[in-house]
Amino acid sequence: MHTSKELGASDFEYRSNGQSVTRREVMPSITPTDRIGVVMGAPTEGIDAGNFVLSCVTAFYDCLRDSSKDFFEYPDYFTFQTTASPADYRMLDIYPDHKNVVTEPETEPLVQAISDRAIDILLVPNWDSSSSEIAEITRRSAERQISHCYQYAGPERLSDSDFSIELPRHLVEDWYQTTAESGSETSEANRQTVLNADTERISQRFCRIGLERALGSLPASASN
Template identity: 30%
Template sequence: MHSTFLKSSDFKISQNGQHITHEKLLSHYSIDVNLAVIAPERVEGVDAALLILAYMTAYYNLKRIEGLDEAVYPKFYSLQFQNPPASYGMLDIWPDKKSMFINPDSNALADKIIENEISILILPSDFQIKLDNESVYSKLVSKINTVYLYSDAFENSNSDFTIVSAVPEIYDWILSVFNTPSLSKDESVRIKRDKWISSHPDKKFLTQSFKLTTITDHIKKTA
């Protein structure tokens, strides 16, 4: 809940070369909407950190307006394909049970999305949800209404919108994902962390870009 100090103005957003407000970008969001970021290799979801935190800020803004208890976290999840999962707790995906391992070789991901009534998905740019069940496909398509793609290769020129933030705490929150205690001896995570640090030398200013897409473009039927 430490991200509650973030304000809409902490997110500088550009779309099609024009500045837009945080409120306009997330005008579709309501307080009862659930979100998940998919991170197959656990830690790459940090490349969507600014979008996750933008939604977190929208959530807390609405709670203040409605006079609701800020101590209740939103139903935001991190779904990962390796065990043990990385903790996204410092990005306010909390408690840690919301950062969970999912079996990638089944309909488990789609089932988890449906079970938790997730309607906003943030996916890696090349990701496909594998499905072999037509009924699950129909439920998933009807459930998901907003889908974003993230990638460390996205820039202004090849994305739909870009978020810039000058809140230095966010840099440390991102590092905390790599520094999940249960991953401390994982060499692959250390390599990813070092690569991320080297590509983000400015700890004050972070920039991430995203694309909008549809769920049907990212489902692969296997039967």
């Protein structure tokens, strides 16, 4: 809940085609009941989706403020990590710890885990899309529940991005650094470029995609 006191909607800048745009032009509206899932292969890969998550977290707390002056709640946002040593994303207000979900590196159990948590906004990494072998009942569940899909990646790795989200570095760098250091598999080599860039603002890029492409871009799909 610490972000509710340290971030505000005015801290975010959204850009598309080189122009400043509003949040509602590029992102879904957020309600207190929305459930967001960020899929990743490497434990710290999800840091590249951090600005998107924090934008949604901020919108979530704004919704709570509209209905109550006092609250002690966390959004139902999850990470899905195909690793035995997951990173801890509590600094992005993905909390308690059980919301960092460890899954097998296979498409079927990964999609099952996503559907079991009724995710309706799904973020997947910029992996090469491939065919995904999913049981029909699992696919139908995903189709019924997931309404928005986005692909994320480091700034050099997503050529067809629809929009970017920027935040002042001094507000979030320590949160991202703590997250990067929380995974036992994390090495200096695989820490995200966002932590090393010498800029005053952290900019991350995103592309809205369809569900089929999202399912084909799951980290597990490459090994199926």
